[in-house]
Amino acid sequence: MQSETIENYLKTIYHLSAGNSNIVNNKQLAEKLNVIPATVTESVKKLHELKLVIYEKSYGTRLTTSGSKMALNIVRRHRIWETYLANELGFGWDEVHEIAEELEHIKNDKLIKKLSEKLGHPNFDPHGDPIPDEKGKIQKSNVIKLSEVKIKSHYKIMGVTDHSTTFLKYLEKHQLIIGASITIKTIEEFDNSIILICQKKEVSISPKAAECIIVEKL
Amino acid sequence: MQSETIENYLKTIYHLSAGNSNIVNNKQLAEKLNVIPATVTESVKKLHELKLVIYEKSYGTRLTTSGSKMALNIVRRHRIWETYLANELGFGWDEVHEIAEELEHIKNDKLIKKLSEKLGHPNFDPHGDPIPDEKGKIQKSNVIKLSEVKIKSHYKIMGVTDHSTTFLKYLEKHQLIIGASITIKTIEEFDNSIILICQKKEVSISPKAAECIIVEKL
DNA sequence: TTATTATTTTTGGTTGACCAAAAAATTAAT
DNA sequence: ATTAATTTTTTGGTCAACCAAAAATAATAA
Secondary structure (H helix, E strand, C coil): CCHHHHHHHHHHHHHHCCCCCCCECHHHHHHHHCCCHHHHHHHHHHHHHCCCEEEECCCEEEECHHHHHHHHHHHHHHHHHHHHHHHCCCCCHHHHHHHHHHHCCCCCHHHHHHHHHHCCCCCECCCCCECCCCCCCCCCCCEEEHHHCCCCCEEEEEEECCCCHHHHHHHHHCCCCCCCEEEEEEECCCCCCEEEEECCEEEEECHHHHCCEEEEEC | CCHHHHHHHHHHHHHHCCCCCCCECHHHHHHHHCCCHHHHHHHHHHHHHCCCEEEECCCEEEECHHHHHHHHHHHHHHHHHHHHHHHCCCCCHHHHHHHHHHHCCCCCHHHHHHHHHHCCCCCECCCCCECCCCCCCCCCCCEEEHHHCCCCCEEEEEEECCCCHHHHHHHHHCCCCCCCEEEEEEECCCCCCEEEEECCEEEEECHHHHCCEEEEEC
């Protein structure tokens, strides 16, 4: 089995099992990997042989310890590259994923080490997703989307995932400033709008906008 | 045919034909690509179908205009990456080639554009090899190794291709400074040592050291 | 020019990653 | 519990990129 194929399978199993070692089924995998389930059956058998997953017939697949280690390393590479592309090379967040899908397969640990160093060894990527360290350890994040906040809690606005001028204008109009602290007042039952207090003013944010705003729990 | 395979064939044909459209034969290609000649026969037939090369049976292969364009683009990508790894990420010149062999296949023009921009659109890589521009144009270089200089000519020391401390000590001892102008006095017939004048002092450089010093003709 | 050597091509075969369709097994619904 | 729907696996097959060995062609030397 080719290393790029292995990496893509492990990464996908990792994501589908939500970081835990939950069981993943063939149909899901097939969908994410753009192959048919029959192909997945074949592949997971081989990965089982390689002791990277535990595959139980007609039941499902989960990562072994070494498979998990590899998966975390790929996730690390992917997110380091995304962060590097965004922060050091000025790419938009909408562009970085696709390029990182290719770059993540470059096999050179020193390269990732250098990139991480340049970035100041970040623990989170621009989307707020954690970057596993060299040993695969993940730092728990308090960073979520504004659309996921709980009522009456306090947050800090960390950034946005949409850089369009229309969205930036929206932020300005609603007086939302990156770095500002906010308190969630209520969430409208009718349309899920979020009513929050920012700089002592009450503002209402649409669910669509809330999807694009990254906040950190205080 | 997979794009990475195509790229490796075109790049290799380009190098073996020395930038011109000289004919390349299967044996040479097979050697460089680490495959047997029979495989090359098969592949160049396909490349001919794709109009990227002109393959004449039992005679040889050369690049078409579009094949040449592609080859130059790969060379560009390779050398931009090498330069970036060396200049921006602090890799040694001995390390960059291998990594660039992988990175050159990442298909994203904007990425190369950004890297080139960061580097100030260099026309030459750290080895003195020219970097083709976006259109494939190559700037003729006056940069050569000290081992290739002509007698009684003037040069400027541009850099070195060996970064070991032993070599750097050698340079110091011989009072060779990057940026300094030099004049070639003679070349020893016996052992090809180069006698040159640098900062008004006469020094003798061994052929081995001369291989690692990059100079520009003035 | 003929023999020898080198190179190229042909032929038949492998492996990895995939697919389509049929069969088997599992899960859900009545 | 039986049927129906879904998911999984099996079976047979493709395609790209490779190889080994034999046959054909070209180049070189005697």
